[in-house]
Amino acid sequence: MTDTTARVLQLLGLLQGRAIWTGPELAERLGVTTRSVRRDVERLRQLGYPVRASTGVGGGYQLGAGGKLPPLLLDPEEAVAVTVSLRLAAGGSVTGVEDSALRALAKLDQVLPATLRGEVEAISHAVAVVEGVNMPVDARLLSTVARACRDRVLLDFAYLARDGAASTRRVEPYRVVAMGRRWYLLAWDTDRGDWRSFRLDRVEVPSVHATTFRSTAREAPDPVDYVRDSVLRSPYRYVARLRLHAPLDDVVARVPQNAGRLTDLGDGTCELETGAETLDYLAIETLWLGVAFEVLEPPELRETVRELADRLTAAVG
Template sequence: MTDTPARLLTLLSLLQTPREWPGSELAERLSVSPRTIRRDIDRLRELGYPVEASKGAVGGYRLVAGAALPPLVLDDEEAVAIAVGLRAGAGHAIEGVEEASVRALAKLEQVLPSRLRHRVSTLQNATIPLTRGDGATVAPSTLTALAGAVTGQEKMRFGYRAGDGTETKRLVEPYRLVSTGRRWYLVAYDLGREDWRTFRVDRVTDPFATGARFAPRELPAGGAVEYMTRSMGRAHAQPELALEVDFAAPASFVAARLPAHLPPTPTGPDSCTLRARCTDSVEWVAVRLALVDCDFTILAPDPLIAYVRDLTGRLGASVR
């Protein structure tokens, strides 16, 4: 690549991924000599980008947090605002922006000065999001750590809590982060089990990138999303529920209190109906309906009706 400005931009894009790049690998990627790479690194440093070099047989270059932001045409207030917004989008699985939020957040926090990173964390910890649905919140730091390991193809260790509460330690090769709109999942090859696994990210604790890289394996048939869908189906094995519920409230009122995959249909100015199929459990659906806070009538399915009757009896008996 003989165009110096284009080469510098490509080099900067590679360095913005959270991993260490050997000089020989950068030279091969850009079709130049290692000497040219060293000169280009010096140019980036002159422009204010904090590129750190490590020596040795496995040494290389990495973009790190500096004393100030690189020239991104952002002041401190704008950087804090963007980071907080990205954390909200990433941590609460806002449909449509969650994956882009994680990628952008991983790049931004990698070069964010410590004084600004502290301000972001302080503001985040002082606010409480009002979210819809039952999607478990995920620490943005966990997401960015996983995203960095996926991008850098680094083996990762973390603690994991299974659905029955069992705590285990895992060593994995992380391949993809997948958002379903309600939850985040990691598709990875579990080296201890010698097989592919899907992990709920809200159950991951203390993620740590080991620094050891791995050669990518061929993903299961259909790719990460299809494999995750199959594995979730095997894990939950929930029968499909054909919901029929009438509400004595406007559709806009009910829709604001139900998750997006259960949309009501207006039947009048102060009434609506829900006709939908889902694979959620009857327990979860019963609780969600109760939180709508209006009168409603469950017409189907029978398992949901039976569960609500039993739950009503138990709740009534608990408040003598």
């Protein structure tokens, strides 16, 4: 922070702390000349703070009463950071503060300068939060992708697939989904002619470029459902279906949305679709549910669960 910036903030603090100040009083407190005070006051006005000046006996500088709130002093990176944090909190990643986060987002929109309001608006509308994430995301990447979603323009980037294969993609970005540990982009892949989900941590940040070409208007799938299905199926070697002998409401809190899809069967039972890299992990995962179940598929999971049951039985004599 420069000396001038620090002094302007100090001046703002003085004006907020007392109803009126004379020029000489402010100059003395700030250690500058009255001419510098006048320049700093003008800087505050340019930022949108309603600083009034009056002459004569009892005159001086004061912040104007009423009107809209003054702009918030945030640079673009800070605005993105604050917005993302509030969106995650509003989505339930921090228990008990969802409503407060939504109110804070509304206030943030009121106090940000016009140059940053569009940045915040783009992220607020482009990001769908399912569950809190702990995987970091590059602020520049998130901002660029969110603006492209808002402006409906094509996005180019280099992408590293799960198997390590590198490719260049041109997509029509639709929504960003924060689910589980990851950030995902739902977009129409122009080369493949279909919807795809992309993990943002596999996007090469320097390669991301928002074009000026407009996206085609098309019906999009539900972003959360699509990403959840992609997470359940494409990354895993095994996908299992289990019939749980318990009402949906009794088990829904035990299955994170990125870990499985629950379907109410209407007879006091529900079906769980989930995936994993190994059958052993799937078998162990069934124990966390805490309810009776039966394996519908794959058949080899039944044998793995049977072997696990034998080992557990032997462990207790």
